[in-house]
Amino acid sequence: MMRLFRVELRRLFSRRLVVLATAGAVVVTGMLLFGFWQSTQPMSGAERAQAQTEYERARADWEENGEDHLAQCLADEELERETTGRDVDFGCEDMEPKKEWFLYSAPPLEESLPGVLSGGAYQLLFLAFLVGATFTAAEASTGSLSNWLTFEPRRLRVYGSKLLAAAVGVLPVTAVLLGVVVAGAWAIAGSFGLADGMTARDWSVAAATAGRILALCAVVAAVAAALGFLLRHTAAVLGLAVGWVVVVELMLSGYLERFQPWLVGKNVDGWISRGTTYFVNTCTTDSTGTLCEYTETSLAFGHSAAYLLVLAALLVLTGALVFRRRDVV
Amino acid sequence: MSELAIETTALRRTYRGRGGARVGVEGLDLRVPQGGVHGFLGPNGSGKTTTIRMLLGLVRAESGSMRIFGQEIPARLPDVIGRVGAIVESPKFFPTFSGRRNLELLAGAIGAPRARVGEVLESTGLADRARDRYKGYSLGMKQRLAIAATLLKSPDLLIFDEPTNGLDPAGIREIRETMRRLGEEGCTVLVSSHILAEVEQVADTVSIIGRGRLLAEGRVNDVIGERGITAVRVGVPDPAAAAAVLTAAGVRFRPDGPALRVRGVEDPARITELLARAGIYVRELTPLRADLEQVFLDLTTGEGPGQTPPGGRHADGDRRPPAALAVGEPVPAVVEGGEPR
Numbered sequence: 117m118m119r120l121f122r123v124e125l126r127r128l129f130s131r132r133l134v135v136l137a138t139a140g141a142v143v144v145t146g147m148l149l150f151g152f153w154q155s156t157q158p159m160s161g162a163e164r165a166q167a168q169t170e171y172e173r174a175r176a177d178w179e180e181n182g183e184d185h186l187a188q189c190l191a192d193e194e195l196e197r198e199t200t201g202r203d204v205d206f207g208c209e210d211m212e213p214k215k216e217w218f219l220y221s222a223p224p225l226e227e228s229l230p231g232v233l234s235g236g237a238y239q240l241l242f243l244a245f246l247v248g249a250t251f252t253a254a255e256a257s258t259g260s261l262s263n264w265l266t267f268e269p270r271r272l273r274v275y276g277s278k279l280l281a282a283a284v285g286v287l288p289v290t291a292v293l294l295g296v297v298v299a300g301a302w303a304i305a306g307s308f309g310l311a312d313g314m315t316a317r318d319w320s321v322a323a324a325t326a327g328r329i330l331a332l333c334a335v336v337a338a339v340a341a342a343l344g345f346l347l348r349h350t351a352a353v354l355g356l357a358v359g360w361v362v363v364v365e366l367m368l369s370g371y372l373e374r375f376q377p378w379l380v381g382k383n384v385d386g387w388i389s390r391g392t393t394y395f396v397n398t399c400t401t402d403s404t405g406t407l408c409e410y411t412e413t414s415l416a417f418g419h420s421a422a423y424l425l426v427l428a429a430l431l432v433l434t435g436a437l438v439f440r441r442r443d444v445v
Numbered sequence: 446m447s448e449l450a451i452e453t454t455a456l457r458r459t460y461r462g463r464g465g466a467r468v469g470v471e472g473l474d475l476r477v478p479q480g481g482v483h484g485f486l487g488p489n490g491s492g493k494t495t496t497i498r499m500l501l502g503l504v505r506a507e508s509g510s511m512r513i514f515g516q517e518i519p520a521r522l523p524d525v526i527g528r529v530g531a532i533v534e535s536p537k538f539f540p541t542f543s544g545r546r547n548l549e550l551l552a553g554a555i556g557a558p559r560a561r562v563g564e565v566l567e568s569t570g571l572a573d574r575a576r577d578r579y580k581g582y583s584l585g586m587k588q589r590l591a592i593a594a595t596l597l598k599s600p601d602l603l604i605f606d607e608p609t610n611g612l613d614p615a616g617i618r619e620i621r622e623t624m625r626r627l628g629e630e631g632c633t634v635l636v637s638s639h640i641l642a643e644v645e646q647v648a649d650t651v652s653i654i655g656r657g658r659l660l661a662e663g664r665v666n667d668v669i670g671e672r673g674i675t676a677v678r679v680g681v682p683d684p685a686a687a688a689a690v691l692t693a694a695g696v697r698f699r700p701d702g703p704a705l706r707v708r709g710v711e712d713p714a715r716i717t718e719l720l721a722r723a724g725i726y727v728r729e730l731t732p733l734r735a736d737l738e739q740v741f742l743d744l745t746t747g748e749g750p751g752q753t754p755p756g757g758r759h760a761d762g763d764r765r766p767p768a769a770l771a772v773g774e775p776v777p778a779v780v781e782g783g784e785p786r
Contacts, residue, residue: 123553132541259537262503263594266531267554269502269522443504 117273124281133250138289141243145293148236149300156222156308164219171218178213185211200407225305226318229298230325230389236297237329237388240290244333248282248340249353256348262444275345275439279432282341283334290333294326328388335428342435373397377415380427386420449512450602450633451477451500456509457657458495469495471657472509477635477650479514479601482628484648484665485637492657493637494534497606501531513602527555530595531604535611536587540580544571544590547579548597557597565593569623585616592623603627605636609643621647653744660744677713680704680729681720690723691716704729 128134159167178185189208196204222228255261255278268274305311343353365381376382376394385392392415399408456473459466470492477483487493498504500511502519511518516525538547548562566572569589574582582590588608595603605624609617624647628634638644644651645665652662661668679698681687684705691698691707696716698707707716717727 119556120554123550126553127539127550130542130546255539258540259535260539262498262533263537263591264551264554265503266501266529266533267526267551267598269519269526441505443498445498445503 117277120268120273120277121280121284124277125285128247128251128281128285131251131254133254134247134285137243137246137250141239141289141293144239145236145296145300148232148239148297149304152228152232152301153304156228156304156310158222158308159220167218167220171213171215174213174218178211182212222305222308222310224313225302225311226314228305228310229301229314229318229322232297232301233294233322233325233329234385234388236294237332240293240329240333241336241384244286244290244337245340245357246350246354247286248337249344250350251282251285252278252341252344253348253350253353254344256345256444257350259445265444271440272436275436278345279338279341279435283338286333286337287330290330294329298322298326325388325390328390332384332387332424335424339428339431342432345435345439377419378423380424382415383420383423386415386417387424391415391417392420448479449476450479450483450514451475451635452512453496453500454510456496456499456511457507458492458499458504459507468492468657470499470506473654473657474659475652475654476662477633477652479633480628480631481649482624482634482636482647484644484651485635485654486639486641486644486651487637487654488639491639491654493639493654494606495657496654497531497533497604497635497637500604501529501533503533527598528601529604530598530600530602531606532588532591532595532608533604533606536591536594538579538587538590538594540578542579543576544579544582544586544593545575547590548594551594552597555598561597565596568596569593584611585613585619588612588616588620592620600632602633602635605634607637607639609638609640617643655744676706676708676733677710677716678704678729678731678733679707679716679720679727680731681725681727683725686723687720687725690719690725694719706733 186208189206189211193204193206193208196202196206255264265271265274302311302314340353343356344350347353347356361381365379369376369379373394373396376396382392382394393412394415395410395412397408398411399406401407453473453475456470456475458469459471460469461467473492473496475485475496477485485493485496495504499506500513500518502522505519513522513525513529516522518525538544539550542550545562545566548565549559551557552559552562563572566575569592571586571589571593574586579587579590603624605620608620608624612620621643624634624636628647628649636644636647648665650663651665651668653660653668678701679687680703684700684703687705688698688700691705696707696719697709698705700706710716713730713732717730720727
């Protein structure tokens with residue numbers, strides 16, 4: 117098995133499409149960092165002067181009419197409270213203009229890094245999916261698999277070695293690219309003085325997030341390789357994935373909000389971010405009418421981990437059972 | 446140790462499609478002796494490739510049993526696969542890898558030393574093009590690479606499925622010579638083909654299969670060799686005079702362009718003798734061989750060349766006395782036969 121695994125790894129790294137996909141991922145990583153650099157740019161002198169002018173104008177208005185604005189706000193709040201019978205808060209105490217409302221500054225790295233990592237995660241997951249799918253599907257579609265089986269007829273060994281090679285093979289590239297994302301974000305934030313607040317705990321959280329992304333990339337590559345065995349064409353695997361995202365993850369989820377905990381995308385979010393939330397539109401009817409509002413609901417990390425694990429195991433197992441019995445021509 | 450390289454008993458496989466179930470192999474009893482070249486002859490769609498795929502574990506048999514070197518297949522295939530090299534239909538390698546890279550991967554999979562790759566490339570004449578991409582190879586080179594791959598194992602049994610399909614004459618000759626050489630070197634070579642002449646040229650023994658069933662088996666000469674000659678084309682300066690002589694002698698013939706096609710003559714020398722006595726000298730005497738369709742027709746209708754070959758055996762196991770070729774109208778399709786081995 118290990119001999120086959122080593123051969124499959126060599127084959128994986130010899131594939132031109134893998135090299136091209138990796139090059140593409142490098143470019144996308146560069147674009148991601150460029151976007152981060154743009155979003156962390158401080159305001160230019162002209163923008164700052166404009167913002168200062170606007171702030172002073174709002175301040176002057178507050179000095180002159182602030183008491184009236186506050187009184188009106190409180191009156192509206194009270195009216196709403198009486199009408200609906202609910203405890204409402206219009207935020208009247210925070211109406212006084214503040215300088216930071218006008219003078220924008222990018223968040224510090226400890227706040228922005230999780231978002232940057234999540235953004236990078238999806239392109240790495242796509243890379244892993246593409247590599248895994250094409251690794252096995254191309255072999256089936258060219259017929260090379262039948263030739264391979266005349267050298268090693270034990271199908272489960274062949275299957276296992278290919279899935280393992282896909283899973284392990286994507287790790288070096290994804291690890292390096294994640295490292296580039298973190299190092300690049302740190303360097304960019306540091307150049308604008310936004311990285312000084314990173315504590316040891318912040319770094320360990322980022323490292324844990326990167327670790328979870330790496331693990332997920334390995335699993336996704338193995339699952340994609342299993343799908344490659346099942347569908348035998350890279351285009352079919354990609355078509356299935358795109359179809360699933362469009363029909364189930366985007367369209368059906370809009371109609372069936374309560375099923376969001378069972379969506380792949382939501383659980384990927386939950387895995388990467390160590391738990392996530394989703395919103396459900398809840399409507400209540402009383403004497404005043406029907407009121408609908410979005411309720412934020414938590415999706416536990418454990419749920420996402422178990423969901424992804426079971427889904428991956430089912431797909432890998434199905435691929436194994438089908439490949440074990442299927443005619444290979 | 447089994448004396449048979451391959452043995453199948455009552456092997457069966459059907460395919461299900463839109464038009465219902467289609468028989469691929471139906472109760473096939475195949476016996477391939479160890480050593481030499483064994484032809485596996487049958488028309489397209491007769492079940493040759495399905496049989497080979499079942500032997501290699503690529504396709505599942507529905508019923509029946511298979512053995513390679515006495516080992517039960519597919520249960521013991523992993524134990525024996527190291528002794529078996531096979532090319533099923535067209536060669537199938539990774540198209541964007543070089544020939545050498547493809548062989549290195551296969552060598553790695555079976556633990557063969559890297560040096561072996563160079564050796565087999567050298568022996569198949571591909572050393573100069575080893576670093577070229579496989580997809581740039583000609584069909585002949587692809588076939589040679591496939592042979593090189595099978596040789597990585599130093600196999601005792603080589604299975605070639607229609608190895609000359611699509612090759613030019615030089616490629617065909619090369620592949621046939623390779624098969625003969627491997628057979629003479631002690632390897633058992635099973636070559637499937639739908640070309641009668643090919644099997645006659647390279648094989649020592651043959652199994653003929655039709656509609657998934659064994660029709661006949663035995664030594665090539667006994668089963669299809671000289672019995673495959675169904676007519677003789679006779680070229681003479683004066684066909685009308687020759688026709689009169691042959692008619693008087695009771696020989697059946699028909700015009701064939703400027704020549705005559707004579708049927709029902711076991712010994713072509715008799716024709717030259719008849720004509721020479723009448724002062725007509727033959728300038729062409731070409732044995733015409735029955736094509737595969739005719740052989741199958743004969744075998745399935747109990748007539749003709751496949752009938753009870755001496756030392757051979759019909760699929761039903763009956764041993765019948767040798768019989769002359771059935772001759773009669775309509776004249777069967779004929780092909781210009783290949784050169785005798």
